[in-house]
Amino acid sequence: MIDDIKTDAATRMGKSVESLRHELAKIRTGRAHPSLLDHLVVSYYGSDVPIKQVANITAEDAHTLAVSPWEKGMVPVVEKAIMQSDLGLNPNTAGMVIRVPMPPLTEERRRDLIKVARHEAEQARVAIRNIRRDANHGLKEAAKEKMITEDEEHRGEEMVQKLTDRHIENVDAVLVEKAEDLLSI
Numbered sequence: 001m002i003d004d005i006k007t008d009a010a011t012r013m014g015k016s017v018e019s020l021r022h023e024l025a026k027i028r029t030g031r032a033h034p035s036l037l038d039h040l041v042v043s044y045y046g047s048d049v050p051i052k053q054v055a056n057i058t059a060e061d062a063h064t065l066a067v068s069p070w071e072k073g074m075v076p077v078v079e080k081a082i083m084q085s086d087l088g089l090n091p092n093t094a095g096m097v098i099r100v101p102m103p104p105l106t107e108e109r110r111r112d113l114i115k116v117a118r119h120e121a122e123q124a125r126v127a128i129r130n131i132r133r134d135a136n137h138g139l140k141e142a143a144k145e146k147m148i149t150e151d152e153e154h155r156g157e158e159m160v161q162k163l164t165d166r167h168i169e170n171v172d173a174v175l176v177e178k179a180e181d182l183l184s185i
Contacts, residue, residue: 009135020124
């Protein structure tokens with residue numbers, strides 16, 4: 001019973017950390033990375049699909065992305081989606097290849113992006129704490145139903161707290177890594 005609650009909490013907390021990593025990958029640094037365009041969608045035969053399902057995205061060099069749509073008719077659609085995105089990018093088209101140069105970040109913009117990263121990290125911490133609350137509630141319910149003893153409940157709460165502390169440390173480490181990445185030129 002306690003192991004089930006602990007395993008469920010660990011799985012959900014791990015997913016929260018992975019979700020944070022995914023969200024922070026969208027915050028661009030000065031470097032070109034194919035995942036920057038992952039959240040963009042384009043209209044493909046009447047359906048909105050992610051850009052990576054209609055084009056190949058590669059990092060040409062440290063400051064340029066190369067987007068190669070699989071169909072010639074998709075070139076202007078993909079280019080328009082990149083231009084209208086919230087990333088502030090200005091693509092250049094040469095035949096079937098769309099090159100997306102990454103403009104250098106200003107110091108002020110870097111500070112703003114760090115604030116956004118801190119906010120995302122705090123959201124992850126809140127999610128982890130909510131998972132801890134749910135796990136502790138499950139332990140209390142099990143103790144109330146006489147499925148576990150009070151001692152087992154307290155031991156379970158201590159295990160859940162250690163799990164919470166470990167995952168919050170992971171969130172902090174991910175945030176520090178992203179902040180260093182944003183501040184490096």
